[in-house]
Amino acid sequence: MRYDVNLSILFTELPMLERPAAAARAGFDAVEMWWPFDGPTPADAELDRLAGAVTEAGVQLVGLNFDGGHMPSGDRGLLSSPATSRRFRDNIDVAVGFAERLGCRTLNALYGNRTDDTDPELALENLALAAKAAGGVGATVVVEALNSFENTRYPITSSAQAFQLLDQVPGTAFLADFYHLGRMGEDLSALIANHADRFGHVQIADVPGRGQPGTGELDYAAILRQLADSPYDGHVGLEYKPVGPSEESFSWLEAMP
Template identity: 55%
Template sequence: MPSHGLRFDVNCSILFTELPVLARPAAAKAAGFDAVEFWWPFPQAVPADAEVDAFVAALADAGVELVGLNFFAGDMPAGDRGLVSWPGREQEFRDNVALVAAIGERTGCRTFNALYGNRIGGDGGADAAAQDDLAAEQLAFAADAVARMGGTVVVESISGPQPYPLRTAADAFAVIDRADRDNIAFLADLYHLSVNGDDLSKVIGEYAARVGHVQIADAPGRHEPGTGELDLDAHLAALEHAGYGGWVGLEYTPSGPSADSFAWLSKENTT
């Protein structure tokens, strides 16, 4: 693996975590990659200008392209999974959108992942409806903000115990369709979809034309390809055959040192 022509980038928020954040782009470059992606790399929605400058400089100094960046998602180690649908934090998200767009302008990044947010106060009723109303407005706002540079907002389904309501591809597309912007697409995380019980072949067959980004990890375990049971090579080949030509983010927890977790990957797929 792989036998196809897709290009792979390193998610430096889950790989190379043995290094400081600003050292990770150079580590990815040393491992043979020309592109990286990040979850939001700061602990707050709007950090100091100097922190943003240092992040942008680390990318430039390493000679890697930033191809994916998450909007601020709250305190992820504590279980937060996004502000898009979080009542009371609307302005915090919008302030972050402005900064994300500015980073996109500076780095050339054009794909921005908006984590939807957990359910607050239960799974149903008026609370859930109000959150979904807010999310539609916030996603449209984010999409409009990055549209000026040709950017795309992507929405994903994720797994895990947290009360995150988007579990299947169909869940994500209901949200995408409601926000009603041409530059909102699906982030097809093959690990999350598989763990949640989606049929990956069916998802690819139905939705490949609307995929804006792809991420992979093997399952079970969320480690590098070849450590689990997913036929990732076949699924990626199907995506490519269906017309997907974007980046594939390596968003796995390495089973050993990060630099030793790429033996499965052909060098020509990293550039």
């Protein structure tokens, strides 16, 4: 398996511009991140600084979120509400351009929390716009399901709901986040056996605390062996909250495929 580090949740004891180098020192050659800027259209200088930090560290950016709103306040995407749609559309070309610049081929579009003005047709339209733009640079837009315990207003909480959405938008794929799916009680072995060919990316953390594998209930040795034998050939993103310092949270990898 090929593993990458999510710099938005690991190495957070460091400024973002120092995290790519920290990942490289820890032995990783690939990273991913949530949208790391305050708004949808950051200044060129901000984009340049982050691109430079990734390039200088010698790591590959393999996953990037579109702007999802103010995540610390509970926002979980901008696709589905008229109030946030313009912000998402403003971000499409910026995010796709940044991904192209760094050779990133996976862009994650969070659907958005359920609100009084949620518009499923608008969400489909925005997802299609993002998929078309991403496809133009050889990238794929992925959509994930989130668990309802922590994301009470997020409407896509199962792989079945995600697949139903993805079936309506060509050029998209499933982000199989085993932490969220595990929290929702999904059979991860069956999901891999039946749908790994639809995975555009995989992310992992243990259940229920979202720590590194080995701190919870999931048998990641078995899960990742099965994934390694499946049609999925992409990276596995480490998107966990480390129990202890980030650089000391990777010993579990020694027993993994």
